[in-house]
Amino acid sequence: MAAKAAQVPRLALKDISKRFPGVVANDRVSFAVPAGAIHALLGENGAGKSTLVKIIYGVQAADDGQIVFDGQPVRIGSPREARALGIGMVFQHFSLFEAMTVLENIALGMDNPPPRRELEARVRAVLESYGLALDPHRHVHTLSVGERQRIEIVRALLQNPSLLIMDEPTSVLTPQEVEQLFTTLRRLADEGCSILYISHKLHEIKALCQSATIMRGGKVVASCDPRDESARSMAELMIGGSLKDLSDKTDCTYGEARFVVNALSAPGEPPFGTSLKDVSFSVRSGEIFGIAGVAGNGQNELLAVLSGERQAGVSGSLTLDGEELVHASVGARRRAGLASAPEERNGHAAVPGMTLAENALLSARNRMGLSSGGLIRSRAAKNYAAKVIEAFSVKATGPGAAAGSLSGGNLQKYVMGREIMQNPSVLVVSQPTWGVDAGAAGFIRQAMIDLVAKGACVVVVSQDLDELLELCDRLAVINEGRLSEPMDVKGISIERVGLLMGGIHGASPEGDAPIRPAAKAFAAEISA
Amino acid sequence: MNFDLLVAILMTIAGAATPLLIAGLGELVVEKSGVLNLGVEGMMLIGAVTGFAVATTTGYPVIGLVAAMLAAAAAALIFAFLVLTLMANQVATGLALTIFGTGVSALIGAPFVGITTPTLGLLFPHALTDTPLLRLIFGHSPLVYFSLILTVAVFWFLNRTRAGLILRAVGESDSAAHAIGYPVLLVRYLAVLFGGAMAGLAGCYYSLVLTPMWAERLTAGRGWIAIALVVFASWRPGRMLAGAYLFGLVITMELQAKAAGFNILAPEFLAALPYIATIVVLAVISAAKRGGTNAPACLGKPFRATA
Known part of the structure; x- marks a missing residue:
């Protein structure tokens, strides 16, 4: 029985269709994400990925088709219902409130937030364990894109989701932070959480995901195991044509x-x-x-x-x-x-x-x-x-x-x-x-x-x-x-660049060499 | 200046400030949810006339008070339906609501002109108001105490409760609130209804407490001052209290100056003083504030639930 339950996919989509005036955003999309798997959803802008994940997260309703979650056909009418099922989402366009603090934003994203102090303690614990730098009391409008994204990630992680949807999560992280995020995601997956991972960074998908669904023009055009594909072959599946190389820059043409x-x-x-x-x-x-x-x-x-x-x-x-x-x-x-x-x-x-x-x-x-x-x-x-x-x-x-x-x-x-x-x-x-x-x-x-x-x-x-x-x-x-x-x-040396980047937000003392000591501390943190 | 006079002046200030405070706090909550309701004056008039009519007919001012809140909330519901469901322009609809309220209150109030009504009594027994000092503490209308409690309650609601957080979130970014799964329109409906009820209460303060009578345009534009006070208070209840009493002072100055036979300035100027003060204060506030004014980001924008 238990073994059988493990075979039931966490999420299965069956013939999901969604039409907008003039466009078919999703045309009979079907795929499944097994429990504990990291599944990539690939496609160009406008391929229908965003609409699809909005349907899964209950922001939009599908015109046709069925969502099966843990073997049960479900109707997800709102993000609240999605969260109740255990679906968490990190949006590409953040749903954040500019004039409010990080903590207030996180509280708003939860259905039953604990009292303020307890929430702050939990947020700090999550920030710490996932190595994310963020001050819970800062107002969102003072934060950069990268910092805003961290709010979304923390918000989703606090809910202990069993399916986490991540829309382009790594575009603003350092290589070390990406590696840390991947460690986190793999840990989540090992704990049984499924992850639906949307990214354009194909080598990341190769490194992270066990399966991938590729969409083009609202339809599923292919599915593959990213570990067996090259970044190029996946990109070509995505755009439905061959990819042009960047022309080589000729050397030594620099002037004054x-x-x-x-x-x-x-x-x-x-x-x-x-x-x-x-x-x-x-x-x-x-x-x-x-x-x-x-x-x-x-x-x-x-x-x-x-x-x-x-x-x-x-x-x-x-x-x-x-x-x-x-x-x-x-x-x-x-x-x-x-x-x-x-x-x-x-x-x-x-x-x-x-x-x-x-x-x-x-x-x-x-x-x-x-x-x-x-x-x-x-x-x-x-x-x-x-x-x-x-x-x-x-x-x-x-x-x-x-x-x-x-x-x-x-x-x-x-x-x-x-x-x-x-x-x-x-x-x-x-x-x-x-x-x-x-x-x-x-x-x-x-x-x-x-x-x-x-x-x-x-x-x-x-x-x-x-x-x-x-x-x-x-x-x-x-x-x-x-x-x-x-x-x-x-x-x-990518490592060196990463360390220079990573020294940031640490307690870098004002001095002659402001970057190095903090970078070293960061390096120590990683190796620890 | 003797102490009695000072107490009398302070009591007048509280009396003048209270309706501004009540209506202003109502509008503050409405605006915090992202809706701009410029119909406060109209809803106050509807409240004033309904309160007066019901109190006169039934003989119970308290029933009048409740009726005033219900009637003004009903007017607010029309506004909410137009701007939230039908997505009409909020500024134009608010102005229309004021015109509507002015007209309908004059119509309903026509048979009541020149009649007196049982007024809302004091909250504390007369024994407690023997000396001027005691009078200053215990001698106010119940609505004065209510307005002070309301200030604290609104502050607490907005800053300490989850419902208040959601209301601010809806006013800050309706699309983000919708994306997370909050019922944007429902929150706004409730806020507008609350604002209406408070405007109605403030309105019948004029007809049942301040001047127990009905006359056309009884509230004399005070609804507009309440709206300006929201900006003055930069959407903060504590500052709303300070602002309302500041305007109470200005209004009292006008009355006292007239009573004292002060005639260096034209009486029209004195009558205009609260409105001039509104303009000056708003200008100073805007000049003093660099950057964010704490205004809700979605104030006055219609929300269509799509994506």
């Missing part, structure tokens, strides 16, 4: 140092922002320079200071081809050839309620002549937007589509295209491929490589170390607002 940042300092936004301390680096023509680091270590501040969004209290110098820009406005910087794209595409890089043409106007009006004498040249804006859509194969109905109607990956392609097609001398971007599927990510990376091939330089701020290693010529690690020495990516 064009973009030089020297001793740049800026106070953090009170009360919780990270101060930038004495940041220096230079980027040569034809070079892609990476800035790695765990979320919340000054990346947003650095981007804001480089783009010109933040001017108050900034000291140091920032030159492009010898021209001093540290006190120049955003517009002046753009005219000088310094383009930038921030991390948050919806609401920061683009205005969701405005059309793509209007969004083109926002950052490209001067360089592309989209306005003259204070008047908008609508046709030019439309043409430029259309050019971007065409060149970056953005899936949109046209320049008149609202930015908010695009999927995350498509909007990111559009934003990147909007900046790159202005032919900037320097492009500063943050998280250029966050939450973007493999095909689109490759495309965006290739576009950056093509840009530097024309003699421009690119600064990429990213928490995705693999991306930086694939893309960059040199990289440095940002840690509590300080930038490490740049390192050549060729022959770089």
Whole structure:
């Protein structure tokens, strides 16, 4: 009997269908996740994964089909019912309340939270045992993406789920943290918890998952054992075609140092922002320079200071081809050839309620002549937007589509295209491929490589170390607002980079060598 | 200034502040849930006239009080149905509710103009109000004590209870609250009903306590001050108490100045003082606050349960 029970899958989906006006998001999707298994759900953006997990978690109702949980057909009408069954979920787009504290957010995600103090003790215990750094009393709006994600993870883990759905959980963690998360997930799986793992990082899926279901266009197109597949073969199953390689960058095409940042300092936004301390680096023509680091270590501040969004209290110098820009406005910087794209595409890089043409106007009006004498040249804006859509194969109905109607990956392609097609001398971007599927990510990376091939330089701020290693010529690690020495990516030690990243949030003493002692402590923690 | 006069002034301040406090706390809860109900003035008038009519007809002011709350809550229910279920524009609907309340209260109240009514008595026996000091402590209408308890209760509810946490969550991010599985619309319905009941109570404070009579537009725009007080208080009940008494002071100054024959400034200016103070205070608050104002992020946005 017991042996038989073990054979019953934890979760079985039978012919799940969901239609939205104009699209079939899920078309008779069936697969099963055994108890204690880590099962990958793979697919490009828009393949229907998100809809499917929303159905499993009770956020949306399926039009057709059946969910069987632990052998029992169930009807999951709400996330509360899902949690009651033992289904936990870590969302890709966090369901967090900005003006509330971490603890309040966690309490809101639980059905029967214990009293405040007890909850705090339990949260601290979970944070400790899974090695996640987070202050339960901070307000969410002061947290970085990575820290926010930790709230979601803790929230789900506190419920002792028997099925945990994870939507892109590792995109903002250091290699050590990813390894720790995997250890945690494997431990959970050993304890009998099933995990439905959604990720674009195929080598992670290879390392973690025992089975995978691949979706395309709302249908299950394949299932496989990721350990027997190559990352490439899975990517090709996902996109339903062959994957293009990034063109090799030819060596030794670097020119002069064009973009030089020297001793740049800026106070953090009170009360919780990270101060930038004495940041220096230079980027040569034809070079892609990476800035790695765990979320919340000054990346947003650095981007804001480089783009010109933040001017108050900034000291140091920032030159492009010898021209001093540290006190120049955003517009002046753009005219000088310094383009930038921030991390948050919806609401920061683009205005969701405005059309793509209007969004083109926002950052490209001067360089592309989209306005003259204070008047908008609508046709030019439309043409430029259309050019971007065409060149970056953005899936949109046209320049008149609202930015908010695009999927995350498509909007990111559009934003990147909007900046790159202005032919900037320097492009500063943050998280250029966050939450973007493999095909689109490759495309965006290739576009950056093509840009530097024309003699421009690119600064990429990213928490995705693999991306930086694939893309960059040199990289440095940002840690509590300080930038490490740049390192050549060729022959770089991933361990060393990871340790530089991981020293963060520790009790790093102010001093001459702020990174190393904390990094050592972190290393000791891992080996312990 | 003798002590008696001071006590009299303090009592007047409490009297003027109480309806602002009650209506303001109601609106504060409504706004914390993410709904902007600009119909406070209308609901206060409906409460005022219903309370007066029922108290006069039955002879029991307490029944009038309950009827006032029910009637104003019923008006709030119409508002809630329009803005929450039908997703009408909250600002326009709130304004319409005020116009509706003004009109309907004048209609219902027409037969009651010029009549007096049994008023709501004091809470404590007269023996306790012999000296001025005792009067200051025990000599208020029950609603004054109620408003103070309500302040503490609303603070406690919002900050210490789970239901309050959920209500704030719904006002902060309706979509996230929905994603977690909270009934956004239900929470908002309940908040709006509570706000309506409190506005009704505040309204009948005018017709059953302050001036035991009915006249058209009896509340004279105080509902608008209550709404402004919510912003003034930056959505915090404690500050709402301070704000209401500050405005009580301003209103009392106007009355006292008139009574004392103070005629350096035009009486119209004095009458306008509370409203001018509202504008000044809001401007100062906005200038003093850099960054977050503690306003609920979803205030006034309609919520459609889809994704």
